[in-house]
Structures are given as C-alpha cells and as structure tokens.
Amino acid sequence: MIRKIKFEDGRKKMAEGILSLCRVLSCEGQVMVNGAYSFAASEVAGKLEGTDLFFNQGIRLAAAAIGEINQAAGCGTGESARLAAQLLAYCERKSASGISPVLLARELKAAATAVEEFVGEKAIPLPDINPDLIEGITKDQRTAQMIVEGSEAGELVVKESMSGETRLEIIKGMRLDGGLTVGAEGTVGDALVLIVKTPIISFSGIYPLLQKIGQQNLFILADGIEGEALTLLSANVKQNRIHVRAMKAPGIGRRKEDLFEDAAVYTDTMVFDGIYPCQMEEISPAMLGRVKAVTAAGSYTIMKGNADNSRINRRIDGIKERIGDPKTNYYDKQMLRGRIAGLMGCAPVIYAGGYTTVQAKEEKRRIESAVAYYQTVKKFGVLKKDDLINYQAGSEAEKYLTESMKKCFQNEEISAYLMILTIQKICGMIVMWLTTGAVMVSTGYDREDLELIKSGVDVERLRS
Structure with a gap:
C-alpha cells in the first residue's frame, strides 16, 4: 500500500509539471524570459521549475517533446501545448475511473498510429505555396514573399543583418566569406583554381606551377598565404607579371575541411596538402579546377562554376542524408543547407534585420521557423x-484525439508533417508519463517487473 501511495503522488506531481508548462505555452504571443521575448519551450521551462523533483521532471518531459516539434516543423508550440493539456486531462480522468495506466497507454498508442496513417494518406502536395500560409509566422507579408522567392x-539560408531592414539576396555561384589576401577586388573570367588545405609559406614551392600556367588567371584557396609567398605573390601581381588572386579559407576545424572538399567538388579538382596527391612543385595545370568567373567584393568572394556534374550531385545527396538524420541539430542543418546552396551554384540568403541585437535575433528566429514550416509543407503537403x-x-x-486536434489546429490547411510530428511527440510523452514515468517515481520494482511493463503487462493487476 505504501508503494502505491508513492506511485500515485509522484505521477500526479509530474502531471502538474506538464500542465504548468502547457498553460504558459498555450497563451497567444511570446513569453518574456530574462528581459527578452521567447517562445522556446526550454527557456520557458527553466523559469517554471521549482524544488519538487517530480514536478520538474514533468516540465522537462513536456519541454523536450514540444521543443522537438518546434525545432523540426518551425512552429506548433501553442498547438502541441494545447493538445498535450487536453490529452493529459483525458488520461487523468480515465485513470481516476480505475483504468490501468498501461492499458490506457496501449489504447493511446493505437489511436495515434491510426490517425498518423490517416493524415499521411489524406495529405495533398502543394506545388505553388501561397505566402499567406506562412504569413502567420513571419507577421509580415513582405518577409513571407521573400521566403517563397528564396x-x-x-x-535558403537565414543570417543576421547589420542593417535595420530584412532583405533577400540571391547569389549565383559558391560564396566564400572573407576578402582577398592577394590581388585586387573585381571580377576575372575563366580562372584556374588551386585548393590547398595547408598554409602556403614558400614561394619556391608554388613557382613551378606559376611558370606552367603563364598568363592564365589563377585563384588560390588555402589555409593561409604567409611569409615569403605572400610578399612575392603580392609584388608580382602588382607588377602584372602574374594574374593571381588568393584568399584564406573561412571557418575552423571540421567546417573548414568541409569547405575545402565542397570547393574541390564544385570546381572539379582535388584538395592538395603539399604531400598528397603530389608535392606542390609537381602540380600541373591539368590537375587544377576551373571556374567561369571569380568575383571579389570586399567581405566575400564568389566562384561561378559549372554546377551540373555527377560529383556535385553525389555530394549533395550525402549532405541531404545528414540533414534527414534525427541526430542532426537545427543549427547544423542550417549549415548543411548553406553548403548545398553553394554546391548548387545558387545561394539565396535572407538577412534578418533589426535596430537592436535583440530585434535582429528575434527576427532571425521567426524567419527560420517560417522557412522550416515552408520546407515541410513543400515536402509533405498539407x-x-x-x-x-x-x-x-x-x-x-x-x-x-481527433476532437482535440480539431480544437488545437485553427487553420483550414495544416502541414501534414506538423500534424504527424505533433501526434508522435505528444502522444509519446503522455505514454511515457503513464508507463515509464510511473516507474521512475515509484519504488519496489525489480528488473523482471520493468521488463514486463515495457512489454505492456499490467504488473499491479498481477500482484493483486
């Protein structure tokens, strides 16, 4: 009897924690956290936690489920919070009437599976998406139109802007952030490309290649141009003896290595390191890449090449697999989409503007949510x-479940992916509260009991 009292008390406090977060997130608009408006479940949850461990566990359980929905679909925080509150109330009523939590969890899982299949079958594709569909997220028709065009x-990639206005830029070619180390700004056509993932320090190492290419344009992307190489290359370029432009590759660590590989694939060459595949002195013009034009514009450089080759397609497919991996977080997905844009030779970028840093970050988050929602609608339909x-x-x-969803989703056309994800995460959270959550806050269960519970067996009924 003592174990049963603890079981009911702990589960009830977890339910109170889930409900407290859902009440806040169900409100219209954003919540102010530490002086800034936020609608992130994790940020709000941190301010609601108290001293009771079971209560806090309920809050974290809800924050994890709702946060995953918002991160993947771009929206749905309010809808998922309202659905969680309604399903929780339903399960509490059923549990109070004497129905086993394990049996109730089994029924809810079956209902979720049936509704998921229905949504997947009834979803219709939208070849042309109206900006009005995402205007509710962006709060601005002009920004919604930018997202559709980009x-x-x-x-599409979203970045913070240094100006107060939000704008869209569509760049043709692969963009490399950073200015030139050697050479003047401007555009040169039909250039050879040398990619070196180590710093170029010795001029004697690169001199044989310069002799072989003669007066052809050469663009060097390296880990750095330093010392003797920087001095002599700059001097010869100024005297118009050679036509070289060089820059240091942006980024650090793994991101820089990915950039080198992407640039090599885009220009149809390989990455040299001074040893593999050959010494610097042994590099021939046939081993170099080629682009139609190189444009240097102060803070960035653009290579315009041929984006229609099999190497690029294979690399894009590999990056898309990483985007689809559930373990890839939202920030990394944005970076991977930027790499795809560069490999495709067309990089649409929305610069989220704001007159303060806080405004710019809020605008960026809002646009990222709208872009994520647009992409799910484009891929899975409505x-x-x-x-x-x-x-x-x-x-x-x-x-x-279906009646609750009708009340929670107000729009006439709803993203099928958002609905399926909401059903999976929210019903999964409630099932966890009914079963695994009960085990965490109870006492007296041994290993055999846990295995039986995972298999759907009502342990309480077996013992009575």
Whole structure:
C-alpha cells in the first residue's frame, strides 16, 4: 500500500509539471524570459521549475517533446501545448475511473498510429505555396514573399543583418566569406583554381606551377598565404607579371575541411596538402579546377562554376542524408543547407534585420521557423481541416484525439508533417508519463517487473 501511495503522488506531481508548462505555452504571443521575448519551450521551462523533483521532471518531459516539434516543423508550440493539456486531462480522468495506466497507454498508442496513417494518406502536395500560409509566422507579408522567392531559387539560408531592414539576396555561384589576401577586388573570367588545405609559406614551392600556367588567371584557396609567398605573390601581381588572386579559407576545424572538399567538388579538382596527391612543385595545370568567373567584393568572394556534374550531385545527396538524420541539430542543418546552396551554384540568403541585437535575433528566429514550416509543407503537403472533421474514429481514445486536434489546429490547411510530428511527440510523452514515468517515481520494482511493463503487462493487476 505504501508503494502505491508513492506511485500515485509522484505521477500526479509530474502531471502538474506538464500542465504548468502547457498553460504558459498555450497563451497567444511570446513569453518574456530574462528581459527578452521567447517562445522556446526550454527557456520557458527553466523559469517554471521549482524544488519538487517530480514536478520538474514533468516540465522537462513536456519541454523536450514540444521543443522537438518546434525545432523540426518551425512552429506548433501553442498547438502541441494545447493538445498535450487536453490529452493529459483525458488520461487523468480515465485513470481516476480505475483504468490501468498501461492499458490506457496501449489504447493511446493505437489511436495515434491510426490517425498518423490517416493524415499521411489524406495529405495533398502543394506545388505553388501561397505566402499567406506562412504569413502567420513571419507577421509580415513582405518577409513571407521573400521566403517563397528564396526557397524557389535554391536552399535558403537565414543570417543576421547589420542593417535595420530584412532583405533577400540571391547569389549565383559558391560564396566564400572573407576578402582577398592577394590581388585586387573585381571580377576575372575563366580562372584556374588551386585548393590547398595547408598554409602556403614558400614561394619556391608554388613557382613551378606559376611558370606552367603563364598568363592564365589563377585563384588560390588555402589555409593561409604567409611569409615569403605572400610578399612575392603580392609584388608580382602588382607588377602584372602574374594574374593571381588568393584568399584564406573561412571557418575552423571540421567546417573548414568541409569547405575545402565542397570547393574541390564544385570546381572539379582535388584538395592538395603539399604531400598528397603530389608535392606542390609537381602540380600541373591539368590537375587544377576551373571556374567561369571569380568575383571579389570586399567581405566575400564568389566562384561561378559549372554546377551540373555527377560529383556535385553525389555530394549533395550525402549532405541531404545528414540533414534527414534525427541526430542532426537545427543549427547544423542550417549549415548543411548553406553548403548545398553553394554546391548548387545558387545561394539565396535572407538577412534578418533589426535596430537592436535583440530585434535582429528575434527576427532571425521567426524567419527560420517560417522557412522550416515552408520546407515541410513543400515536402509533405498539407491536410485540409475538413478531412480531419470527417474522420471516422474507431476507439474512444481515437475519437478524443481527433476532437482535440480539431480544437488545437485553427487553420483550414495544416502541414501534414506538423500534424504527424505533433501526434508522435505528444502522444509519446503522455505514454511515457503513464508507463515509464510511473516507474521512475515509484519504488519496489525489480528488473523482471520493468521488463514486463515495457512489454505492456499490467504488473499491479498481477500482484493483486
């Protein structure tokens, strides 16, 4: 009897924690956290935690589920919080009436699976997406139009702007952040490309290659141009003896290595390191890459090459697999999309503006959410609310789930991916609260009991 009292008390406090976070996130608008407006579940959850461990566990459980939905789909925080609150109330009523939590969890899982399959079957693709569909996230029609235009041009990337206004730039070619180390700003056509992942220090090492290419344009992307090489290359360029432009590759660590490999694939060459595949003195013009033009514009340099080759397609496919990996976080996905944009030779960038740093960050987060929502709609389509209204539910749990979703989702057209993800995460959270959560806050269960619970066996009924 003592163990049962602890079990009920702990589960009840976890439910209070889940409900407290859902109430806050269900409100319209954003929540102020540390003087800044936020709608991130994790940030809000940190301010709601108290001294009770079970209560805090409930908050963290809800924050993890709702945060994953918002991160993957770009929105859905309010909808998922309202759905979680309604399902939690339903399960509490059923549990109070004497239904086993394990049996209730099994019914909810079956209902979730059935509704997921229905949403997947009824989803319809949208070849042309209206900006009005994402205007509710951006709060601005002009920004919504930018997102549509940028996404149609290629893999859209969002960055913070140094100015107060939000703008869209579509760059043709592979963009490299950073200015030239050697050479003047401007555009040169039909250039050879040398990529070296180590610093170039000795001029004698690169001199044989300069002799072989003669008066052809050469663009060098290296880990650095230093010492004797920097001095003599700059002097010869100024005297117009050679036509060389060189820059230091941006980034550090793994990101810099990825940039070298991407640039080599884009220009159809290889990455040299002074030893492999040959010494610097042995490099021939046939081993170099080639681009149609190189444009240096102060803070960035653009290589315009041929983006239609099999090496580029294979590399893009590999990057897309990493984007689709559930372990890849949102920040890394943004970086990977930027790499795809560079390899495709078309880099649409939205610069999120704001008159303060806080405003710029809020605008950037809002645009990123809208872009994520646009991408899910483009890939998975939408579900019309009329289809959800006409859904014929089987079990009582299935009926309550669909009725709750009708109340939580207000738009007439809803992202199918958002709905499926919300069902998976929220129903999974409630199931965890009903089963695994109960084990965490109870006492007296041995290893065999845990295995039985995971298999769906009602241990309490077996012992009674």
